[in-house]
Amino acid sequence: MQKVFFISDHHFGHKNIIDFESRPFKEVDEMTTEMIAKWNSVVGENDKVFHLGDFSFLNKEKTKAIVDKLNGYKILILGNHDRGRSRSWWLDVGFNEVSEYPIIYNNFFFLSHEPMYMNKHMPFVNVHGHIHGQKYEGKNYFNVCVEHWDYTPLTFEQIRDSVVVSEEQ
Template sequence: MQFVTADTHFFHSDLLGVDDFAPRPFPNVQVMNQTIIDNWNAKVAPNDTVYHLGDIALYFTKPAKKSHAAVLDVLNQLNGHLILIKGNHDSRDLFKYLAAHNYEFGGAPKFRFHDVGVLLKYDHRQYYLTHYPLMLGIAPQIINLHGHIHHYAVPVKENINVGVDSPELDYLAAKPAFGEPLNFAEVEQMVEGKATDFAKRQ
């Protein structure tokens, strides 16, 4: 099965509590990290594929290998094969570290990497998976799945924010637990919900 998510921001302590941009109600990053891990693994099976659309973590140490190792440890606790699209907070050094510690199971590597995005065909749609929201123009069969803007939404029905703290999760009949990746049936529900919402405003 395939899933998509974005903006997990593991270890990002500035998002805890009352941060104006993306507040998260956790007492510390350890609890936040573990909550995401638990909710992720309750839904994703070991051999599933998850597209992570950037901003994996925000954790910097000297030497950098210490924080890279901590992020790798968290990612290794997540079920699935991870296709990582680089976000603005994902350093090239982190991706190089993950690549150097990559491994295979179930016939595929744990990590695959993309700098900009992935064009994915699923069912009757094409999805362009990026970190930043894109303005694709008139392309009715292409939906841009993105992260980056946390609890904001692009006022265009073809752009769907699939981040863990996206307001567009409200289009789902049942809102997922925090950090739980979305399957493509849920993505489709969000696409249809946003299109219906926009049609009502015409």
């Protein structure tokens, strides 16, 4: 059975993100190796992954080498650091689908790179990245930045169940 995963803000090749976000890596190659291993530890070949932006700071060849190592059918929602490159660039490096805009998933989850304005009456949960170690308060937001989840993609069920639990509290 196919699983669906969500993750954001790997920043592959971005040396300074290690210090900016206090990532537990000595250098960028170690970060890359560990993040690929974490992805593949949960994502199977037939699974689907929504990457919510800021994937790589590397050139086309190096980015393609990383994407080729990652399991699953990969969908990229462009983040602020991805937008300097065209949709076709991202498709060429191996993403199966690329969206320049947010996506509504399963009629309930609003997938975007940056947190979107959500008031308490909106029937959606905004699954997002961009803000790294920070968190928005409220049941309408769910941050899937790698820093919050040990650099490991989360399943749809993990997010859904977390949202249901927070609504009950």
